[in-house]
Amino acid sequence: MKNVAVIGAGTMGNGIAHTFAQFGYKVSLIDVAQASLDKGIATITKNLDRQVAKEAITEADKAATLANITTFTSMEEGVKGVELVVEAATENVDLKLNIFKQLDTLTAENVILASNTSSISITKIASVTNRPEKVIGMHFMNPVPVMKLVEIIRGYSTTDEVTNLIMETSKKLNKVPVEVNDYPGFVANRILMPMINEAIYTLYEGVAGVEEIDTVMKLGMAHPMGPLQLADFIGLDVCLAILEVLHTGFGNPKYAPCPLLVNMVTAGKKGIKTGEGFYSWN
Ligand code: CAA
Numbered sequence: 001m002k003n004v005a006v007i008g009a010g011t012m013g014n015g016i017a018h019t020f021a022q023f024g025y026k027v028s029l030i031d032v033a034q035a036s037l038d039k040g041i042a043t044i045t046k047n048l049d050r051q052v053a054k055e056a057i058t059e060a061d062k063a064a065t066l067a068n069i070t071t072f073t074s075m076e077e078g079v080k081g082v083e084l085v086v087e088a089a090t091e092n093v094d095l096k097l098n099i100f101k102q103l104d105t106l107t108a109e110n111v112i113l114a115s116n117t118s119s120i121s122i123t124k125i126a127s128v129t130n131r132p133e134k135v136i137g138m139h140f141m142n143p144v145p146v147m148k149l150v151e152i153i154r155g156y157s158t159t160d161e162v163t164n165l166i167m168e169t170s171k172k173l174n175k176v177p178v179e180v181n182d183y184p185g186f187v188a189n190r191i192l193m194p195m196i197n198e199a200i201y202t203l204y205e206g207v208a209g210v211e212e213i214d215t216v217m218k219l220g221m222a223h224p225m226g227p228l229q230l231a232d233f234i235g236l237d238v239c240l241a242i243l244e245v246l247h248t249g250f251g252n253p254k255y256a257p258c259p260l261l262v263n264m265v266t267a268g269k270k271g272i273k274t275g276e277g278f279y280s281w282n
Contacts (some may be wrong), residue, residue: 001025001082001083001084001165001169002024002025002026002083003021003025003026003028003081003082003084003233004025004027004028004082004083004084004085004086005027005028005029005030005031005078005082005085005086005087006020006027006028006029006030006078006085006086006088007031007032007078007085007086007087007088007099007103007166008030008087008088008089008090009029009030009031009036009037009039009041009071010031010036010040010088010090011031011043011142012041012088012116012140012142012144013088013089013116014029014040014041014043014044015047015140015143015145015179016086016088016116016144017029017040017044017069018044018047018048018065018144018145018174019140019144019145020068020086020173020176021044021065021066021068021069022048022057022061022065023173023174024068025068026070027068027069027070028070028072028079028080028082029041029069029070029071029072029078030071030072030073030074030075030078030079031071031073032073032074034071034073035266037071037072037073040071041066041069041071044065044066044069045062045066046093047143047145048062048065048066048266049062051145057224060123061084074105074108074150075102075103075204076101076106079103079106079111080106082107082111083110083111083112084111084112084114084166084169085103085107085111085112085113086112086114086115086116087100087103087113087115087116087117088116088140089101091118091119091120091238091241092116093120093124093187096115096117096120096123096125097125097128099127100113100115100125100126100128100129100135100192100269101129102131104128104129104130104131104215106135109130109131109134110133110134110160110271111134112134112136112165112166113129113131113134113135113136114135114136114137114138114166115135115136115137115138116137116138116139116140117137117139118139118188118189118238118242119184119185119186119189119241119242119245119246121155121182121184121246122135122136122153122154122155122158122182123155123156123157123182125155126156126157126158128154132155132156132157132158132187133157133158133159133162134158134159134162135155135157135158136152136153136154136155136158136162136163136168137151137152137153137154137155137182137186138150138152138153138166139151139152139153139186139188140175141188142233142234148174148175148176149175149176149177149178150170150171150173150175150176150177150178151177151180151187151188152166152167152177152178152179152180153180153181153182153186154180154181154182155181155182156182163179167179183249183280184216184245184246184248184249184251185242185245185246188235189242189246190246193239193242193243193246193247193255194254194255195227195257196227196228196230196231196234196239197239197243197258197261198227199213199214199217199226199227199228199231200228200231200258200259200260200261201217201258203228203260203278204258204259204260205261207252210228210245210278210279212228213226213227213228214226214227214228228277228278229279230279231261231271231277231278232271232272232273232277232278232279233271233272234271235270235272235273236261236264236265236269236270236271236277237270238266239257240257240261240262240265241259243255243256243257243282244257264277
């Protein structure tokens with residue numbers, strides 16, 4: 001496998017494109033708007049500069065990585081000749097189903113279709129294609145060039161052959177893949193989101209303030225970020241959407257999103273991306 005298309009040039013998409021390109025893959029980065037592609041390439045360039053400054057890569061590696069990425073606003077053009085597509089569009093079910101329907105008609109039947117979804121069912125995404133056995137979850141963590149994990153999610157029909165190929169491909173990106181089955185929140189978010197939700201309840205009930213809660217978890221549990229800072233980093237709207245998937249999927253009240261989280265998202269306080277969440281980012 002040498003040619004990969006990445007759909008979506010946002011935070012996750014540009015990180016995924018950066019990583020594949022850095023490890024020698026030819027990447028077609030696809031987004032609907034040229035402005036989003038330009039912003040994605042600017043972010044990749046900035047993050048490569050950061051790696052050069054840390055002497056993790058050379059200027060020549062940076063140039064080779066950027067030369068491996070071509071941008072497209074047309075999905076039809078962008079997926080020509082690729083062996084793998086990794087979809088990293090906005091976390092919206094209807095949007096993803098629509099993209100996978102199109103990918104199924106635009107790509108040859110042997111092409112593997114992967115989604116970076118953080119919680120939407122891979123089995124459901126696969127069901128709109130005629131190749132459910134070749135649809136799989138490839139869930140990278142943010143920031144993608146830094147985080148070692150790729151959660152590999154097997155849909156109901158995903159074959160061993162496709163799973164093994166995607167596990168091997170992840171290793172070629174210097175990542176550690178972990179295979180999991182397709183149930184709400186998979187493993188990463190089934191465990192992470194209840195912790196973040198509990199931190200928000202702890203704030204809501206006045207047990208402690210934002211910085212106190214984060215300090216307890218950072219210094220007491222050696223987490224690199226406290227849960228409230230991490231929620232700002234992930235996006236409060238994304239946290240809410242994942243908790244709703246867990247709550248609906250399991251029908252268990254323990255996953256009910258904290259009313260404070262719901263209020264903050266309704267008020268447009270979504271974390272770093274809007275400049276304000278549990279912290280002010282301006
Ligand atoms: N691209 C390339 N390199 C980057 C980078 C990026 N976007 N961001 C940071 N780095 C590098 C830095 O250059 C630095 O490199 P060295 O170790 O070689 O010095 C290293 O990463 C650490 O960065 P910093 O020193 O700037 O900052 P830090 O020590 O505070 O680490 C962090 C930053 C890696 C983000 C760290 O705070 C962290 O691990 N946070 C938690 C991240 C996390 O939990 N991510 C998962 C979120 S959940 C998710 O993604 C999935 C979901 O479905 C919701």
